[in-house]
Amino acid sequence: MKPYVYGIDIGGTSIKFGLFNRQLQLEKKWEIPTNSSNNGESIFGDIVDSIKMHTPDLSQIEGYGFGVPGPVLKNYVQMCVNLGWKNVDLQDRLRDELKNDHIVVGNDANVAALGEAFLGAAKGRKNVAMLTLGTGVGSGIVVDGRLLEGHNGSAGELGHLTIPQEQPIACNCGKKGCLETVASATGIRNIYHRLNEDFTGHSTLYDNDYVDSKAIFDAAKAGDKLAISVVDEAAYYIGYACHVLSVTTDPSVIVIGGGVSKAGEFLIEKVTNEFHRLVFQPTNDTVIVTAQLGNDAGIYGAAGLVKIRG
Structure with missing residues (x-):
């Protein structure tokens, strides 16, 4: 039996x-950075080159x-709009270069959920859902x-739930x-720009050259009224999504991951309040927690796929 497995998480910004x-x-x-130009065609070669650089003996x-x-x-990858991929067979594209037929693929959020269920915030739980907000x-x-x-293959594509x-x-x-x-980092900025149009007071966010989701959360934690209104609206949407997950799959734990989750308990508390306001009472004991594996959840879960689909 060979001693190592790889877990690879392909994102719109980077490949881990x-x-x-x-x-x-x-x-x-x-x-490494994700090069999504030319419909993501360079990604395949970039992955192989990086693996070979770090793994002298692929056997x-x-x-x-x-x-x-x-x-x-x-x-079989149906579609990745952020990569430009459509109908991609990763095993077919990579098996010869990597000299390996054991190539398994899952949706990134599903894989991250599996990582958190194996070794993270939901360790030991059999019914788990995860939202990755990046x-x-x-x-x-x-x-x-x-x-x-x-x-x-689209179960769990809650990012495309119509709100x-x-x-x-x-x-x-x-x-x-x-x-x-x-509800994504970009989505929170979308809310900010919309609410800012009608905001009449002063916001500390105006002191920033570029307002990203981290700046919005930092300002909200410091009591900025515009930032608080942005975070409250985003928390409602995330809480609504958690409610949908609870009544459709009844998880014992919902894990919030991705870059936005770095807002920590400040965000989790607001989302939990919205969730409990909307929740169907028999699922009221579902717990919402922050991911423990952070950006590593995807690689852990991807490596776990190799074991469970062995």
Whole structure:
């Protein structure tokens, strides 16, 4: 039996690599920028080159697990709008270069949820859901210890749940009003720009050359009224998404991950309050927590895919 497995998390901004031993202990990790030009064609070669640079002997690798930002069905990538991919067979594209047929693929949020269920905030739980709030919004669902993919590989694509709004914003998927447009890092900035149009007071955010989601959360924590109103609205949308997860899959734990989750308990408390205001009472004991593995959840879960789909 070969001693190592790879977990690889392909995101819209970066590609994260983790080399693990058979007990899923992380040996080393690194990342490279994601080059999504030319419909993401360069990504395949970039992945192979980076693996070969860090792994002189590919014969020591049992398999490769991938998390990708889009629906996946039986290892086949249906679509990744942030990468420019459509109908991609990663195993077919990489097996010869990596000299390995054991290449398994899952939706990035599903894979991150699996990582948190294996070794993170939901360790030991069999029914887990996760929302990843980063450049976009993904969600992953683990039911009875297994990933839920669905008929078309789109189970858990809550980032494209339509949220009723007066001024819905266009999403990269082609729809308007997706959760991603109001709950991701970009979505929180969207809320800020809309609310700022009618805001009459002064905000400390005006002192920034560029207002990102971190600046908004920092200002809200310091009592800035505009920032608080932005965070409160975003928390409602995230709480609403948690409510949908609770009545459709009934998880014992909902894990909030991604860059936005770095706001910590300040965000979790607001989301939990919105969730309990909306929740169907039999699912009221669902707990909302911050991810423990951070940006590493995807590589842990991807490595775990190699083991469970061995």
